[in-house]
Amino acid sequence: MNGQDGTFNAIWAGWYVYPDLAGDFRARLHVAWEDPNNPDCYDLFCAGFLQVSSKIAPGVRLLPVSTYNGPQYQMTILLYKDPKTKNWWLVFGNGMQPVGYWPDSLFSSLSGEASRLVWGGSIKTSPWLPSPPMGSGHFPSEGFGKAAYIYDIKIVDDHNTLRIPNSRFFTPHVNENVCYDVAGLTDGNDGVGFYYGGPGGCNL
Known part of the structure; x- marks a missing residue:
């Protein structure tokens, strides 16, 4: 954006x-x-x-x-x-x-x-309904096999080359941390990764 x-x-x-x-x-x-x-x-x-x-x-x-x-x-x-x-x-x-x-x-x-650049999830709901699940519908603290994840994040630089960013340049952001979360931000050999999502149920 x-x-x-x-x-x-x-x-x-x-x-x-x-x-x-x-x-x-x-x-x-x-x-x-x-x-x-x-x-x-x-x-x-x-x-x-x-x-x-x-x-x-x-x-x-x-x-x-x-x-x-x-x-x-x-x-x-x-x-x-x-x-x-x-x-x-x-x-x-x-x-x-x-x-x-x-x-x-x-x-x-x-x-x-x-x-x-932004990675993660978002939801849309009617004002009179509880917010829906995001990702697997489980919190990222549950980890692999249970929570949704994004991994091997790379960016395309101004030379049109894929680069691995450093996680210290990422700023985790959650609007409703009662219903959703992001966790496990890590640097890997093939890129940055993290878990995200949650069960929903918030009245936004």
């Missing part, structure tokens, strides 16, 4: 369970973005993200998925800015399959570089 107030731009990619949007409670690949003209765009519901893959699309169901205290599965996502076209690309999976891109013309402050 970059910018503020009327110039704020952001792109997101990951997975969601979003019944109001997808019509079910399945885990699905998800993209979103924000620019001054489109403050809340998801998947292919707004004009902007241009899909190039004939096999993978935003909104596709993800299989298999992890189970609590059972098999764990991961997905690989890369977001980067093409130095020639200036477009922001989404690449998915171990095979590094290009899914699509956001044209540079969509953005103002992201026409250069990102000034802030």
